[in-house]
Amino acid sequence: MAIDFTLAPEHEEIRKRVRAFIQGTVIPAMEGVKEGDRDEYLRTIFRLRSQAKEEGLWLPHMPKEWGGMGLGHVELAMVQSEAAKTRIGPWVLNCMAPDEGNMHTLLHWATDEQKERYLRPLLEGRQMSCFAMTEPEVAGSDPTLIRTTAVRDGDEWIINGHKWFISNARRANFAILIARTEQDVPEGSRGANTAFLVDLPQEGWNDVREVETMHGSTGHSEIVITDLRLPDSQILGGRGNGHRLGQYRLGPARLAHCMRWISQAETALDMMVDRALNRFSHGSLLAEKQGVQWMIADSAMELYQCKLMVLHAASKIDKGEDFRTEVSMAKHFVANSLNRIVDRAIQVHGALGYSTDTPLAGMFQHARWARFADGADEIHQMRIAERTIAAYQATGSTSTATGNLPL
Ligand SMILES: Cc1cc2nc3c(=O)[nH]c(=O)nc-3n(C[C@H](O)[C@H](O)[C@H](O)COP(=O)(O)OP(=O)(O)OC[C@H]3O[C@@H](n4cnc5c(N)ncnc54)[C@H](O)[C@@H]3O)c2cc1C
DSSP, X not given: OOOOOOOOHHHHHHHHHHHHHIIIIIHHXXXXXXXXXXXXXXXXXXXXXXXXXXXXXXXXXXXXXXXSOOOOHHHHHHHHHHHTTSTTHHHHTTOOTTHHHHHHHHHHHOOHHHIIIIIHHXXXXXXXXXXXXXXXXXXXXXXXXXXXXXXXXXTEEEEEEEEEEEETTTTOSEEEEEEEOOSSSOTTXXXXXXXXXXXXXXXXXXXXXEOOBTTBOOSEEEEEXXXXXXXXXXXXXXXXXXXXXXXXXXXXXXXXXXXXXXXXXXXXXXXHHHHHHHOEETTEEGGGOHHHHHHHHHHHHHHHHHHHHHHHHHHHHHTTOOOHHHHHHHHHHHHHHHHHHHHHHHHHHTHHHHSSSSTHHHHHHHHHHTTTTTSOHHHHHHHHHHHHHHHHHHHSOSGGGTTOOOO
């Protein structure tokens, strides 16, 4: 059995280049942008994107034949976490949500013609996309409840419905839209939904507002769809495959979120330790207080677990093994660890941590959605428990449900 956590020399080289680019170019460039100057902000991002492309630090998650870096998921973990040291990093490398998940989806499910029309411009950074599944009226946790309907009318589909929290919708040149096409299937059936490619802007697609959230209004739209007409050729992945397509998309995309969250958690722990080493109270540094040391130790242990879980789940994806339980466990554990670690960092910073003078307040607001988007905690726990029970029933042991490791 080979357990080796060192990177191959060529991958170590990539990691160093990504780190140097993010730390030496991206972070200083973004710090130089005047606060509130949206035009300069966007100009800077597009300039950095061109530079990333020139330096071969572009599309780390895509195969080389599609202009990507051709990395496996284990190597991707280190690139994503280096990039996410700044929120804008994954945008610069063109591996941010939701485009990253949409690229995987198109690569796997699109026809050759659809790939040229939708995937190619996305990969080249000429276009952006969104993924429209969640609806305000029904639980997003259960996509079999989707109410947006696509009804056949001659050669076309007429789509009506209501979506919300559609990230990136106002910037997107197209959407992958999930709608119910099969009315006669039993309730709860996974074959009721179909994915459609929708060019934007489009008659019938009404972006009515950007939803204000606890971290501001950052591009999550509410969409009212009224008599939107699409031909058959806009179906992605075949009729009735919308649920499977959504699930396929979410596996690696969930793990990519974890890779970025690890980076945020590490930043919070670095800040916690730095503050503890520089703040003096009741005769000693905070770093010398047992109560603070416990917060540091708990955070370090959790971050270590996060990294091992993500690397193991990534290695299972790379080997083509069933990764669903490991990705669920990683997604749940990393999301919750991120929330706890950022919270502890705020605690150690006191009033400064609560202020917006450090990035911690913003990180805390962003961290909160990690516990319910891309599968709420409880949904992952439900699936983990189901598979653990099934493993015991099938083999008399839960061992295969706990990573299937040889111990
Ligand atoms: C920042 C952000 C970006 C997003 N971007 C997108 C996007 O681009 N496209 C898109 O389609 N959606 C997007 N979403 C929506 C996201 O996918 C949903 O919020 C998520 O799927 C949960 O659905 P819901 O909000 O309807 O919660 P619900 O499904 O109503 O669940 C609410 C809570 O109920 C509990 N719960 C639900 N079901 C069960 C169960 N079976 N057992 C136990 N407890 C349960 C959980 O605690 C859960 O948190 C985004 C959300 C956020 C916050």
